[in-house]
Amino acid sequence: MKVHFLGTAAFEGIPSMFCRCDLCQKAKQLGGKNIRTRTSVMIDDELKVDFPPDTYLHMLRDQLDLETIRDLVLTHSHSDHLYAEDLLARYPGYARSSEHKIGVYGNDLSILKCREVLGTGKDKFDLRRVVPFRRTELQTASIVPLPAYHDQKETCLIYYIEKNGKAILYGHDSGWFPDETWEWLRDKKLDLAILECTSGWLDASTHMNIESTVRTKERFVEWNMLQLGGQVVVTHFSHNAHLLHEDLLAIFGPHEITVAYDGMVLQI
Numbered sequence: 001m002k003v004h005f006l007g008t009a010a011f012e013g014i015p016s017m018f019c020r021c022d023l024c025q026k027a028k029q030l031g032g033k034n035i036r037t038r039t040s041v042m043i044d045d046e047l048k049v050d051f052p053p054d055t056y057l058h059m060l061r062d063q064l065d066l067e068t069i070r071d072l073v074l075t076h077s078h079s080d081h082l083y084a085e086d087l088l089a090r091y092p093g094y095a096r097s098s099e100h101k102i103g104v105y106g107n108d109l110s111i112l113k114c115r116e117v118l119g120t121g122k123d124k125f126d127l128r129r130v131v132p133f134r135r136t137e138l139q140t141a142s143i144v145p146l147p148a149y150h151d152q153k154e155t156c157l158i159y160y161i162e163k164n165g166k167a168i169l170y171g172h173d174s175g176w177f178p179d180e181t182w183e184w185l186r187d188k189k190l191d192l193a194i195l196e197c198t199s200g201w202l203d204a205s206t207h208m209n210i211e212s213t214v215r216t217k218e219r220f221v222e223w224n225m226l227q228l229g230g231q232v233v234v235t236h237f238s239h240n241a242h243l244l245h246e247d248l249l250a251i252f253g254p255h256e257i258t259v260a261y262d263g264m265v266l267q268i
């Protein structure tokens, strides 16, 4: 299975648009893996998680054909995860797109945001609300949405995804997972877990930082939740952490946690 990391930054990207901090200046000079756009992952070119405003850039940079997408899973309605206006570009007049409907799955607020722009979705999208702990069959995979601790104004979701015999935890934006999410996960065997490390060494509650991502991996190991060869990946970095890609590699290397970068492809 191909897991393609399209973007790996938090809301503001790295460098952040209006920022003159040291990290943003260095990222601009060094380029490469220090440049991070807003988060999204594509699985097997057909299942996409989140739809950030950088999707257009991702298409150009990685030469994507977005018409291969069958299902779009949304974690929450924050604008770095859902820029619904760009979904309109699939309609006649903006695109000669194919006949199939893309299934779009998310919490109430994410689906409402899509409806405000797309109406019912007409012939191009099938908009579906999902609820925590209820398994939902997509066109390309089976998912179970799980509650996160991220923004009390909406039910932010992380996803347990089963596809072609593999299990992926798409774990952000999350904060430390709520107890009921841990309880649901504890007997699962993951081939891949994708976690956010938004805050670096800073304190964090509605996001994760280095300490909580490492603790999460330790719990996966302790609870025997990783499949043989199972990987843990960190992503969704904020410039406020002031960490370059090489700094992150030095921090996470000893813990055998993979640091994502824009364009990274994993085969699991």
Ligand SMILES: [Zn+2]
Residues within 6 Å of the ligand: 010, 011, 078, 080, 081, 173, 236
């Ligand atoms: Zn975010």
Ligand SMILES: [Zn+2]
Residues within 6 Å of the ligand: 015, 016, 019, 020, 021, 022, 023, 024, 025, 239, 240
């Ligand atoms: Zn900055």
Ligand SMILES: [Zn+2]
Residues within 6 Å of the ligand: 076, 078, 150, 173
């Ligand atoms: Zn968020």
